[in-house]
Amino acid sequence: MVRKILGLTLLIGLCSTTAFAAVLINGAGATFPYPIYSKWFDVYHKMNPEIQFNYQSIGSGGGIKQITAKTVDFGASDGPMTQDQLNEAPGRIYHIPMVMGAVVITYNVEGLDKNLKFTPDVVADIFLDKITNWNDPRIAAANPGVRLPSGSILVVHRSDGSGTSYIFTDYLSSISSAWKAKVGKGTSVNWPVGLGGKGNEGVAGLIKQTPGSIGYVELSYAIKNDLDYAELENSSGHFIKPDLDSTAKAAQGVKIPDDFRVSLVNSSNPDAYPISGFTWVLIYKDMEDHVKGKAIVDFIKWAIHDGQAYTEDLLYAPLPAEVIEMIEKKLEQVKY
């Protein structure tokens, strides 16, 4: 019996090493899309056993650094590379959107029976330390019939550099000139007020425990952990509840530039949730390795079509059809 098993394992081992010339594709970058990427890599590997992925979720900044240094075959980022960063890279880099995500405003206010509503100026002023009490008339104005308690507002933000902070501060910069001048956008910024929690779990943990607190987390994290989150007024004056549908709307009916380096916050689509964005993979236009290059392009083609079916379960918003069409054209320009 033992010998039989031994023989069988040996046989399988031989088969798997001789039958396919395995291709290992290395990637590194953003943590936000890591769950769906690993799902995709797993499913794709089962369909194409010769192709294997190794993805390290070291953060968007790390992804940009690694692809620029060519230590990986593709990078991934939640924020687009700046023009300076693109110029520094040894070759032309393409941004390819893979899925969409949203950032929600979550809070802990006792005695509420429905979601709070915020207007953009109120959100900006809370994070600028200009609105400091929950009974502020400007908060009340957007929430008629809601009894807001008196109590100071405790702002909670991410302490670690993250794409989540990037999208959120990008949004604040786009709706508030005071924020843009004083703080700006980035994966880490100089927060005017508040406590820093490490990671989504650090922010959510603080908010759950502290009455009167407000902060921001990824939509998927808020849904999975059953947090309260706010409806936000968008550029058309509608209050929008963040969900996968309203997130995807942010890229519909909007002009997407040819290089996809676009901020989707405060989208002009009247049904869009305003704090939404793409997450990108970064690849070189001219791939050095023919086999790897073909494998990466084939994988991306699969991910933006069949792969999008996995988005809903993992709480990402799928790419709109027009964006998928644009990506296909872009991929035709990749040389390998």
Added chain:
Amino acid sequence: MGPFPRSKNMEKFGQRKDAVDIVFQRTMLVFPLLVLLIVGGIFVQLLLSSWISIKEFGPAFLVTSTWDPVAEKFGALPFIFGTIVSSLVALLLAVPIGLGTAIYLAEYAPQWPRRIISSLVDLLAAIPSVIYGLWGIFVLVPVMRSHVQPFLGKYLGFLPFFQGPAYGIGMFSASVILAIMIIPFIISISREVILAVPHVYKEAAYAMGATRWEAICTIILSYGKAGILGGIILAMGRAIGETMAVTMAIGNNVKISASLFSPAYTLASVIANEFAEATSKLYLASLTHIGLVLFLVSIVVNILAWLLLWRINERQKIFQGR
């Protein structure tokens, strides 16, 4: 001079060298040189990687309190403050508990509680720091916010250290976690030092009519002072460099405040928080610069501690007539 003066013959024994001895001696020399090489290498590497930041900000880096990654204005003062204060408060809390436990274990405890407590102490030292951090967020911080801080604010609120809103998270909670993390070091080392006090000394104290308390205070602690201080230095080093648990509990706010209730930031925390996402050259160099500052802070603290030890030793020599 010990009780048995070495004879001249014995020194001669030590001087006879054959080939094996020489090879052994040379081989042993390699290891301390390696240590020196590693420390020197770290220093040089830190210096090189942070050069852009050193050139840009100069010595003002140490006294500037802005940390703005968007505008690329960097200064280390709030982090230096946070690191030193959190470590000092942790020592203030940990030394009495650690030393007290060590004295009890070495001098008073019967066999079985001594064994149980000693192995619990070892267990405490083996818990990973991320677990301390999670425990901090979910257990310690709520207790701090709802009980400890309101209590301190009510009775000691006239002191600037205990003022301001009680968030739970902040310098005080981080220091308490740090204290718990370094207590095992203080206990283990102090206990060994106290146990190593020669029996003749203790017996001499008792023979002079000293009570146990007097023997501990006058003989044991003063004999072991140097060793115990060494243990405290080691603990302080651990507190200065501790990253994960502190990051999770300190609130990560770039501000200098006298109140222990307010959030703060440490050198190690800002590196852990921002390194992965830092992309621009100056930003990265400034984070490495923070690493260099952390390295220097550790060295300065160690030098100060060794100076203290050296003074104590000198005095002890005079006291013992050596």
